[in-house]
């Protein structure tokens with residue numbers, strides 16, 4: 058036997074990146090890709106990828122893991138269960154949240170979530186910092202310190218009673234990010250409209266889960282996007298708009314980007330594959346499909362696909378927000394809650410890639426390269442994990458998924474490994490499934506079995522990167538040349 062040249066070789070697969078697609082072997086050493094070629098020398102381990110697609114590991118840039126909700130319940134996953142679920146679906150990096158609530162010290166919040174992730178994660182991870190209590194010390198001391206420690210995104214809610222920050226505080230947070238260099242991600246919906254509609258629906262007895270959709274009138278998305286974009290333009294601060302659900306929302310983003318603004322946007326599988334009709338189930342069953350913003354119509358789905366095709370939306374993240382359909386989660390307010398008392402969120406960290414693979418690769422919608430771009434390359438670039446993550450290239454981490462493009466899987470409750478026990482996609486059959494998943498060169502899932510130990514995932518320290526760099530277009534009111542000399546930055 059010739060001496061092994063590599064720790065591992067993934068041999069004879071069809072390799073795809075966001076731009077290319079070719080037959081090759083991949084040689085791995087010390088966790089990184091060191092060779093891409095034909096007939097590479099032997100590896101100490103060999104993975105036969107003949108007849109398979111070899112793609113970069115997915116990056117899920119929006120997942121709530123082991124997180125305390127606004128209503129005070131911890132969601133149904135630990136870092137071990139959520140990241141194991143992610144790995145089974147081909148995701149090797151996750152950006153989740155360190156979630157401050159009112160009264161919490163942000164430095165301590167980050168220490169707490171870091172400890173949970175360090176103990177449980179089986180894939181690599183980074184954090185977005187949720188700012189719900191932007192006190193002076195949070196803004197002036199903690200945010201700059203944490204950005205300097207490698208947490209280069211802040212997350213803000215414009216709705217939810219106990220999380221939303223209001224316009225003035227939103228400006229404070231955008232300005233703090235501009236000063237220290239961070240991207241600001243936003244859950245942008247008009248809080249007043251949601252509260253107003255929710256109250257009226259409940260008062261008149263419309264309390265079933267299906268009324269959740271009407272309680273988030275579609276205009277509340279475009280209104281909040283416009284307001285947020287106005288603020289971001291005013292302060293010259295790049296933003297990421299989370300979970301776009303409406304055609305009007307896509308339109309607002311397209312117009313802002315058309316004016317050259319650094320407005321990035323994501324959508325999620327629930328807005329591509331579900332509609333409001335999914336919530337219309339007997340009794341409380343519809344709670345399993347309740348998330349915010351709610352799934353809309355097939356016309357919105359088409360507009361969102363078009364937004365992805367044109368590049369107006371750059372990412373498809375899961376917004377994994379898992380609550381079991383029992384008293385620990387969806388039914389924590391008792392057996393007969395109104396829709397306002399039911400936790401918002403869906404499990405999705407495992408099926409994000411298989412659902413998109415089925416639609417984009419197996420059924421041809423936008424194609425293989427765009428699948429890689431949306432699920433791995435674009436999140437790596439926007440969140441500054443590139444070039445270490447997000448592609449198959451020499452020098453990159455060997456985060457690799459070997460896909461069986463022909464395997465059919467019929468989804469059912471209990472098939473996925475997160476902590477909810479259900480999937481909103483039960484009954485669908487998907488074509489294409491990960492055969493083998495490598496994280497930094499180590500096999501972490503093979504033949505549907507987890508081979509990684511909890512705690513083997515690594516923290517990814519990030520600076521802000523190109524996406525978060527301001528345009529240097531000062532608003533007239535903030536520009537000393539045009540505001541009679543007032544120095545406000």
Ligand code: URP
Pocket residue numbers: 121244347348349350376378401402403
């Ligand atoms: O319904 C959802 N998406 N829950 C999670 C929190 C959020 O809004 O992102």
Ligand code: ZN
Pocket residue numbers: 244299300349350
């Ligand atoms: Zn949200």
Ligand code: ZN
Pocket residue numbers: 119121376378
């Ligand atoms: Zn979310």
